[in-house]
Amino acid sequence: MLTKIPLLGRLDPFILGILITVAIASLMPADGTALTAFGWAVKVAIGFLFFLYGTRLSSREALHGLRHWRLHITILAATFVLFPILGIAARVLVPSILTQPLYLGILYVCLLPSTVQSSIAFVSIARGNIPGAIVSASFSNILGIFVTPLLVALLMTSEGSGFDTSAVVGILFMLLLPFIAGQVVQRWIGTWIKEHGAPLKFVDRGSILLVVYVAFSEGMNEGIWGTLSVGRLFALLAVCAILLAIVLSVTWFGSKRLGFSREDQVTITFCGSKKSLATGLPMATVLFASQPIGLIVLPLMLFHQLQLMVCAWMAGRLGRRAAAEAELATASR
Numbered sequence: 463m464l465t466k467i468p469l470l471g472r473l474d475p476f477i478l479g480i481l482i483t484v485a486i487a488s489l490m491p492a493d494g495t496a497l498t499a500f501g502w503a504v505k506v507a508i509g510f511l512f513f514l515y516g517t518r519l520s521s522r523e524a525l526h527g528l529r530h531w532r533l534h535i536t537i538l539a540a541t542f543v544l545f546p547i548l549g550i551a552a553r554v555l556v557p558s559i560l561t562q563p564l565y566l567g568i569l570y571v572c573l574l575p576s577t578v579q580s581s582i583a584f585v586s587i588a589r590g591n592i593p594g595a596i597v598s599a600s601f602s603n604i605l606g607i608f609v610t611p612l613l614v615a616l617l618m619t620s621e622g623s624g625f626d627t628s629a630v631v632g633i634l635f636m637l638l639l640p641f642i643a644g645q646v647v648q649r650w651i652g653t654w655i656k657e658h659g660a661p662l663k664f665v666d667r668g669s670i671l672l673v674v675y676v677a678f679s680e681g682m683n684e685g686i687w688g689t690l691s692v693g694r695l696f697a698l699l700a701v702c703a704i705l706l707a708i709v710l711s712v713t714w715f716g717s718k719r720l721g722f723s724r725e726d727q728v729t730i731t732f733c734g735s736k737k738s739l740a741t742g743l744p745m746a747t748v749l750f751a752s753q754p755i756g757l758i759v760l761p762l763m764l765f766h767q768l769q770l771m772v773c774a775w776m777a778g779r780l781g782r783r784a785a786a787e788a789e790l791a792t793a794s795r
Contacts, residue, residue: 480763483671487678497683500676507669508744509640514665515603516644517655530594533726537576537598540713540734542609545572546617548705559697561690566618567761568701570746573613574737574762575606577769581733584773588780590728598733603741607638610741614749673743674759681756690757702765706772709735728780732773739766 492500549572556565578599585595710731717730742762746755 479667479671480674483674484678487675488682491679491682492676493679493683497676497679500672500679504669504673504676504744504747507672508747510665511640511669511740511744512638513640513644514655516641516646517648517652530591530597530726533591533594533722533729534598534601536717536720536722536730537734538602538605540709540730541576541602542573542605542613544709544712544734545737546613548572548708550617552701552705555701560701561694561757563757564690564694564698564761567758568698568705569618570614570742570758571702571737571762571765572705573610573617574742574745575610576602576733577736577738577740578603580770580773581736584732584777585729587774587777588728588732589725589784590732590780591723591725592729594726594729595733598729602733603738604641606738606741606745607641610745611749670740670743673747677743677747677755677759690760698761699764699768702761702768706735706765706768710772710776724784732777736769736773737762737765739763 491497549569552560552565552568552572556562560568576599581599582592582595586592713731713734714727717727722730739762743759746759746762750758
């Protein structure tokens with residue numbers, strides 16, 4: 463089932479929930495024993511979240527869709543090559559435009575896998591290659607469990623991110639093993655999970671909201687918010703917008719130049735330009751467990767909302783254009 467995509471100017475209800483959670487954490491942050499208890503709850507929630515991801519992906523469909531390898535390689539190149547290069551280039555914005563923690567957040571955004579549900583939804587609206595989008599977005603998330611920690615280790619350790627290489631082991635236990643368990647039982651409960659997607663969506667989002675509350679509670683306890691001015695916040699928003707614009711332009715015009723069909727061009731653009739909030743927030747709690755992650759995940763939350771609004775507008779335009787061209791072709795025949 464495709465998720466509802468917000469129109470330009472309308473705030474995604476999930477993002478609104480995150481903002482409310484941030485406000486609660488700012489006014490009533492957890493500390494001491496309560497924060498420890500919430501920390502353990504986060505670990506359990508993240509494991510269950512990735513178990514659900516595993517139950518939703520059909521291994522047979524994924525293997526069948528991998529035959530369009532040129533499409534998938536192009537999308538993965540945008541996700542794990544183009545984005546990291548842009549993230550490294552953004553280093554020149556420190557300290558004149560971005561502070562070091564905010565830059566680390568931008569770099570972290572660039573190292574994450576693509577979204578799944580919204581990518582598929584946008585491709586569907588824009589009349590692109592939906593099977594290709596399903597496989598590429600899903601495979602990006604699976605690959606991200608391995609690739610993102612490695613990229614963080616290579617690119618963020620030297621930036622003083624507080625990343626501990628032993629966190630890779632934590633990723634394996636908290637993310638990969640539950641995902642594999644979900645894949646094992648997918649043949650028995652996968653259909654039931656898909657049929658009850660609406661109630662389970664609250665479990666997904668509730669887990670992420672819990673991660674947000676703990677992350678921002680830790681930030682309040684450490685007093686990191688005193689370092690973020692309104693000017694820096696608007697500068698961060700502008701950097702996120704420019705980053706998204708560059709990737710959308712490169713994926714759209716680049717895929718056309720490479721000779722892809724119009725349907726594949728749409729799929730490359732929407733799958734290759736997005737970053738997963740659902741994967742990025744839980745993963746950050748594991749990768750940066752030794753430090754407050756509030757300012758590191760803030761760029762991800764801003765980028766996520768921007769990509770939803772901009773891509774919703776683009777998908778609507780492309781979908782209407784494709785429909786008009788189809789009607790014209792039918793009339794001419």
